[in-house]
Amino acid sequence: MTALTLDRFLAEVVPELKLALGERIDRENARPVPPRYARLLPETLLVVTLRPDVADLVAPVVAQLEAELTESVRRHGSLYDRAYRVQLRRAVQDDAPLFAIHAFAGQNLAPAPAAAVAGPPRLLDDPEATRLEAPPPAAPGWEPGRWLLVVEGVRAEPAEVFVLVDPLVTVGRRTDDPELRSTVALTGVPHVSRRQLALQWAPRDGAPGWRVVNLGQAPVRLPDRLLPGARWGRRPLDLAAVPPESQGWVAPDRPIVIGDAGPTLYLREAQPGEDPEATRYG
Incomplete structure (x- = not known):
């Protein structure tokens, strides 16, 4: 060669x-x-x-x-x-x-x-x-760009929006510390850990949904349970090793609340719209 x-x-x-x-x-x-x-x-x-x-x-x-x-x-x-x-x-x-x-x-x-x-x-x-x-293979049904992570503030208005391309992302407060940097960084949230959540595409019985793993310090409230923080810190990300009590599952459009006052996160489907290939290079 x-x-x-x-x-x-x-x-x-x-x-x-x-x-x-x-x-x-x-x-x-x-x-x-x-x-x-x-x-x-x-x-x-x-x-x-x-x-x-x-x-x-x-x-x-x-x-x-x-x-x-x-x-x-x-x-x-x-x-x-x-x-x-x-x-x-x-x-x-x-x-x-x-x-x-x-x-x-x-x-x-x-x-x-x-x-x-x-x-x-x-x-x-x-x-x-x-x-x-070398990311793990995505579960069936994953489509890059199909889902949005919508972050709402205290007035229930969208404050930040992120397009999800990978089936596994980390979410946390913006930081300059490379060991704790998340792939999705939130602003104006001092009580949120620098690496607070991991969200992994995990459909159940053919229905879309996400595995939610609380890596940070603040508790995370899902519709059906409260996830205490695993305080994962600087350790390499290994979701299988996170205690089960810090893990849950959420369906689209259901709230994920970090701490007592938010922010509140929603995983929402982008509008199907028309085929972007039809107009992209016209």
């Missing part, structure tokens, strides 16, 4: 990477989002982890490459009136895929591309990226 050089990476891998990023955006926007929610969708950060040897290879041009990829996803996202940007990170494991894409919604990570790729592996790269590079 011919060794991968920087020229080959730029000529052969970068177009493949742009295509993969575009497909990720297409999946996230597979269904139209109701207008009352669409205006609340945050910018999505697409973190691309590179295999360590590849990260070393592209280190001299990482700033330019990150800018080029960000411009590509901004153009693609504009088809859906959505904002995206790209950050490059170094994967921890030597046998990681050539590249892998992970989405973070609601995060505000400071751009530091050269240090992030060329320097020693940072914790940002491994807790989520290691898990997501």
Whole structure:
């Protein structure tokens, strides 16, 4: 096999990477989002982890490459009136895929591309990226972009909305600590743990629903039970090891209340609408 050089990476891998990023955006926007929610969708950060040897290879041009990829996803996202940007990170494991894409919604990570790729592996790269590079297969019926996570404030008005592309996401307060960073970050919720919930697609008897795992400190109230916090902290995410009393199940449109006063989360289906492929490239 011919060794991968920087020229080959730029000529052969970068177009493949742009295509993969575009497909990720297409999946996230597979269904139209109701207008009352669409205006609340945050910018999505697409973190691309590179295999360590590849990260070393592209280190001299990482700033330019990150800018080029960000411009590509901004153009693609504009088809859906959505904002995206790209950050490059170094994967921890030597046998990681050539590249892998992970989405973070609601995060505000400071751009530091050269240090992030060329320097020693940072914790940002491994807790989520290691898990997501080989995610467990989704249960039957999962459709990327079909479901929204709607966050309501004390006045029962939607405050934040997130499109779910992966069948397993973590939810918590925004943080700069990479060990505790959730894939969906909430703002203005100081009583919510930085890694409060895990939500995993888990239909029952053919009906849609989610496994709800309380990883944080505050209790989480479901319609049929109260889930005490497992206080999982910085440990690697292992849902099977979380005590059963901190786990539950919820159907669509049923409330998930964090703490005594919220916020309240709902998992809601995006409107079916018309086929987005019919108008996307018209």
